[in-house]
Amino acid sequence: MKIAIVTDAWHPQTNGVVTTLSKTVEGLRKKGHTVEIIHPGLFRTVPCPTYPDIRLALFPFRNVARLLDAYAPNAIHLPTEGPLGFTGRHYCEKRKIPFTTTFTTKWPDYIQVRFGISVHLTYKLIRWFHRPATRTMVATPSLKRDLEEKGLKNLVFWGRGVDSDLFKPRSKDAIDAFRPxxxxxxxxxxxxxxxxxxxxxxxxxxxxxxxxxxxxxxxxxxxxxxxxxxxxxxxxxxxxxxxxxxxxxxxxxxxxxxxxxxxxxxxxxxxxxxxxxxxxxxxxxxxxxxxxxxxxxxxxxxxxxxxxxxxxxxxSWEKSIDQFEANLAPIPTAPHP
Known part of the structure; x- marks a missing residue:
């Protein structure tokens, strides 16, 4: 399967979303899928307000459409509600093709903390973004319940994993400090x-x-x-x-x-x-x-x-990747302009 992931979160950012996507892409490719990542590094960008290390794609629609048309994916996933996520949504809606999304970050709560904007307003935008998705993936039962109470539909689970070979008990000598x-x-x-x-x-x-x-x-x-x-x-x-x-x-x-x-x-x-x-x-x-x-x-x-x-x-990342794969919404025919 040819899978396109249109995401505002990608390297060199360091966060849970990027970790999850990186592990998922790696696992999908090992299973024989072809995965194309459309990310901010492919576009002119501007710094995210209050997060200058996070770059946001500037006017990306034409290039996103060109890249997706050329790639002709069998499934499209939109994991972020940023400029690229909105552009990917517009692309799919315009061509009447199915797509999936993920709710990974409580942006309404972050925005309220930083700017005092009511979550009531920002969750309206979140509901609008995810409404046409065939499925919206969420990580936990409590998040699913919370989002259902806020009016989001078609929610399915997509769990997370850990690299247990990297993250394991080790010597405590790396930090010399008073304990605990x-x-x-x-x-x-x-x-x-x-x-x-x-x-x-x-x-x-x-x-x-x-x-x-x-x-x-x-x-x-x-x-x-x-x-x-x-x-x-x-x-x-x-x-x-x-x-x-x-x-x-x-x-x-x-x-x-x-x-x-x-x-x-x-x-x-x-x-x-x-x-x-x-x-x-x-x-x-x-x-x-x-x-x-x-x-x-x-x-x-x-x-x-x-x-x-x-x-x-x-x-397990293996279980997580299987869940992601099963949640995708196959496109009946390749998208055309």
Missing amino acids: IGMYMGRVAVEKNIEAFLNVKAPGTKVVIGDGPAMQSLREKYPAVRFLGKKTGEDLAIHLAAADVFVFPSLTDTFGIVMIEAMACGLPIAAYPVAGPNDVVIHGETGWLDKDLNIAFEKALEMSPERCRQHALQF
Whole structure:
């Protein structure tokens, strides 16, 4: 099958969406499919407001149409509600061909945090974007319920996985610091609620891995915290495994692949009892969920690293890729201009 993925999230961005797409594309190609990625790097771009490291395609419709016409895919997937996602939607609607989408990011909640715009308004746009899709893929049962309450239809599951050969228990020597070490890994931005972690009253050391628009202000405000910056691959896995507790303070994430990666390293999770952690963490076994992050941190230290690893191994990229493949909407005939 020739599959086209039209996405605003792709390398060199570092986030859960890019990780998921990269693993999915790799797996689909191993299964014999041909996959074409239409991404911002193929177009003139402008920086995303408040996220200058994220580039948005500028006036992409003509080139997107040309690329899709030339490729003639058997299925089209739109994983993001950005300029390329909207362009892909317009292309499919204009030609009356089926397509699938993914709800990966709670942009309405992010936009409300950053700009004060009501989620009531932005979810209207989200419903409009996904309405014509044959299927909209979501990662967890709680997210499915939440979106159904908000009026989204045709929701199906698309799970996530972990590279258990990369993310595994290792020596704790990579970080020489007073323990216990609590770690956050991910984008350093206001909507991730990182300050809730940085304000936890707990002994030991707090470590942040990642980069983002809030990095400089948080460095200045929390000089005792170790900000290690962006890390990837083996270096990332080594430093992640050196922590004692992984703290996931976000209230708005739809999943949180980093939690699975942390558990695969044997780290228990401290988080709020919200969508994402509720679906990924076994409360009282692989982490602790509490409205008070201080309590969650303290109780998480009592969890078994072996149980965390065991639970993480249930999340398989192979299963995830099979789900994605089954969810696609085949195009009866190749699209024509």
